[in-house]
Amino acid sequence: MLNRIADQVNKIAYDLGLLSASPRFRYWQIKKDKYAFGWTTEKDRKGKFYAFIYRILKNKWKLTRKVAFGRRKKAKERAYKWYCQRKEKLAQT
Secondary structure, eight states, X not given: OHHHHHHHHHHHHHHHTSSOOOOOXXXXXXXXXXXXXXXXXXXXXXXXXXXXXXXXXXXXXXXXXXXXXXXXXXXXXXXXXXXXXXXXHHHHO
């Protein structure tokens, strides 16, 4: 019972912007490459899904591109498109 109440309080706090939480995400990465291509699996507070590209540095990930979508499927498709383009580019060199 307490867990349900805590979940409801947290949800209200997130909706009001008092707490911040980043949505979960998945990503593809080509072996030994410096880039990760991902998409969110949950909506953010604005009700959007995102496709993004991160550049992987030594100890951190730097966001290089981010595009919003209304549907998760579209965000995943865009991230996969970027992944395939990078894979082709690396295969040519």
